[in-house]
Amino acid sequence: MADPGGPELVRCPVCSQELPAGRINAHLDGCLQRGKRMRLSGREEEEKESGATIAFPLFSKPKIEADGARPSPPTRGRGAEQDDSQGLATSCPQKSMPEKLDGKPLADKMRPCGLGDYVGQSKVLGENTLLRTLLHAHEIPSVILWGPPGCGKTTLAHIIAKNSKKNGTRFVTLSATNATTNDVREVIKQAQNELRLFKRKTILFVDEIHRFNKLQQDTFLPHVECGTVTLIGATTENPSFEINSALLSRCRVIVLEKLSVEAMESILMRAIKSLGIRVLKQDAHSDSEDGSSGGGSRSEPVVYIEEKAISTLAHLCDGDARIGLNGLQLAVQARLATGRAPAGAKGSLGNVIFIQEEHVKEGLQRSHILYDRAGEEHYNCISALHKSMRGSDENASLYWLGRMLEGGENPLYVARRLVRFASEDIGLADPLALNQAVAAYQGCHFIGMPECEVLLAQCVTYMARAPKSIEVYQAYSKVKECLKNHKGPLPPVPLHLRNAPTKLMKGLGYGKGYKYNPMYQEPVQQDYLPNELKGIKFF
Numbered sequence: 001m002a003d004p005g006g007p008e009l010v011r012c013p014v015c016s017q018e019l020p021a022g023r024i025n026a027h028l029d030g031c032l033q034r035g036k037r038m039r040l041s042g043r044e045e046e047e048k049e050s051g052a053t054i055a056f057p058l059f060s061k062p063k064i065e066a067d068g069a070r071p072s073p074p075t076r077g078r079g080a081e082q083d084d085s086q087g088l089a090t091s092c093p094q095k096s097m098p099e100k101l102d103g104k105p106l107a108d109k110m111r112p113c114g115l116g117d118y119v120g121q122s123k124v125l126g127e128n129t130l131l132r133t134l135l136h137a138h139e140i141p142s143v144i145l146w147g148p149p150g151c152g153k154t155t156l157a158h159i160i161a162k163n164s165k166k167n168g169t170r171f172v173t174l175s176a177t178n179a180t181t182n183d184v185r186e187v188i189k190q191a192q193n194e195l196r197l198f199k200r201k202t203i204l205f206v207d208e209i210h211r212f213n214k215l216q217q218d219t220f221l222p223h224v225e226c227g228t229v230t231l232i233g234a235t236t237e238n239p240s241f242e243i244n245s246a247l248l249s250r251c252r253v254i255v256l257e258k259l260s261v262e263a264m265e266s267i268l269m270r271a272i273k274s275l276g277i278r279v280l281k282q283d284a285h286s287d288s289e290d291g292s293s294g295g296g297s298r299s300e301p302v303v304y305i306e307e308k309a310i311s312t313l314a315h316l317c318d319g320d321a322r323i324g325l326n327g328l329q330l331a332v333q334a335r336l337a338t339g340r341a342p343a344g345a346k347g348s349l350g351n352v353i354f355i356q357e358e359h360v361k362e363g364l365q366r367s368h369i370l371y372d373r374a375g376e377e378h379y380n381c382i383s384a385l386h387k388s389m390r391g392s393d394e395n396a397s398l399y400w401l402g403r404m405l406e407g408g409e410n411p412l413y414v415a416r417r418l419v420r421f422a423s424e425d426i427g428l429a430d431p432l433a434l435n436q437a438v439a440a441y442q443g444c445h446f447i448g449m450p451e452c453e454v455l456l457a458q459c460v461t462y463m464a465r466a467p468k469s470i471e472v473y474q475a476y477s478k479v480k481e482c483l484k485n486h487k488g489p490l491p492p493v494p495l496h497l498r499n500a501p502t503k504l505m506k507g508l509g510y511g512k513g514y515k516y517n518p519m520y521q522e523p524v525q526q527d528y529l530p531n532e533l534k535g536i537k538f539f
């Protein structure tokens with residue numbers, strides 16, 4: 001967000017004092033506390049996207065707009081760090097590199113403000129796509145953004161909101177992980193007031209919308225329908241399973257894809273440039289010509305990053321830009337702390353720092369156990385977990401669970417596997433295992449990470465300790481085999497086993513000769529399989 005001219009002055013909506021944009025939020029907090037104004041629980045401020053409001057002047061919070069007789073003045077972020085984001089996105093030569101890396105995570109500072117810097121997702125945002133057309137027309141329908149972590153859902157929501165600035169639209173953020181039904185009601189109430197009194201529309205961004213329960217989803221349903229709020233929901237889970245169908249039918253689902261390696265490289269390059277890091281080409285041992293403006297003052301180190309390191313990072317972060325950018329940040333910070341090259345190394349001065357592939361890997365490992373959620377590792381680890389439980393090794397089972405969860409695996413993915421395991425490997429040896437697994441799945445669904453980790457740990461331990469039986473699993477496999485190998489048309493259902501709800505069917509002999517078991521004292525002699533299969537055994 002380039003800011004032409006001097007510091008922007010904004011008016012406090014509470015006391016009408018004019019202040020530099022950077023200070024408005026700190027001021028407002030004090031001002032509002034004194035006045036005890038209508039204030040949402042403040043939860044949205046703690047949500048994962050703590051920097052959500054940073055680079056976007058229009059992202060005023062509901063508490064601010066509660067006062068506004070006019071469209072709220074632009075408000076900026078909440079902390080001193082917000083200046084970083086402003087500076088960083090436009091490259092900030094007067095700041096030293098450690099200063100640029102300080103404060104908020106690099107991923108937040110690099111959040112694109114406009115479509116220009118938004119990388120990838122061309123299927124939904126390319127020329128002539130619906131979303132692009134609507135953006136041009138400043139007409140935003142309610143949408144659900146569905147995509148893997150770190151692919152740009154939140155960012156896109158912000159861009160959409162920014163785009164609606166022209167109509168003075170408000171943008172309110174809730175995170176379904178911690179917002180209550182009351183928070184939702186509050187937002188709706190304010191939206192209704194704004195619409196009635198000032199003709200201002202409200203965009204409500206709900207992060208992780210699949211975490212909202214039915215009641216919460218129902219709360220905003222009618223208001224989405226009548227247009228009081230435009231809903232932008234973000235979810236990593238398949239909306240058809242996780243979102244109430246009435247709500248789903250009122251929203252367009254936009255599917256975002258995991259970022260490609262190329263897309264990741266360009267996101268990383270943008271960060272590298274804005275940090276003033278120079279790229280060291282593979283072949284030539286000289287810095288690239290891509291215009292990075294390295295270290296400012298003489299005492300400041302000049303930082304180089306190998307091309308190879310960038311591509312490794314782009315490969316390892318599994319399409320998650322947050323992991324990629326924060327991995328880069330850690331690598332740079334670690335090298336700044338320890339990595340001054342000895343004078344003369346690679347023909348350089350002592351004040352030069354090289355970031356190589358191994359440093360990047362270290363950086364990633366620290367922020368994120370190397371774990372590829374979609375590829376090899378994902379399947380290897382779940383398989384190791386399954387086999388350890390099957391082998392009743394509780395230690396190993398718990399270890400593999402930890403590897404996955406700490407690596408960022410979706411807890412519901414693990415929980416689904418446990419449900420399957422409870423039946424496939426434990427079965428009737430302990431039918432309660434299935435209850436345990438389904439309960440664990442539900443629990444994970446309600447509370448999400450990190451709280452749900454202990455549920456999974458409990459369930460995994462239960463599964464490992466439980467007696468095992470594959471009796472049912474095997475029997476059912478035989479049934480499938482039997483059906484698959486059957487030659488010719490499948491035998492008809494014996495007439496006596498058919499239900500005869502109509503006269504016609506009765507006339508056709510349906511149900512004829514059927515012996516209703518409760519009517520008999522003795523065990524009933526009766527065939528339940530087609531004649532052709534008489535005597536077949538699956539158990």
Ligand SMILES: Nc1ncnc2c1ncn2[C@@H]1O[C@H](COP(=O)(O)OP(=O)(O)OP(=O)(O)O)[C@@H](O)[C@H]1O
Nearest residue numbers: 107110111118119149150151152153154155321322
């Ligand atoms: N398509 C993109 N183009 C440029 N930068 C991106 C893109 N996607 C993500 N980023 C970067 O990654 C950071 C995290 O992205 P964002 O918060 O939008 O992901 P998300 O899909 O909402 O993830 P989550 O599901 O984990 O909340 C952003 O702050 C931004 O710096």
Ligand SMILES: [Zn+2]
Nearest residue numbers: 012014015031
């Ligand atoms: Zn004030």
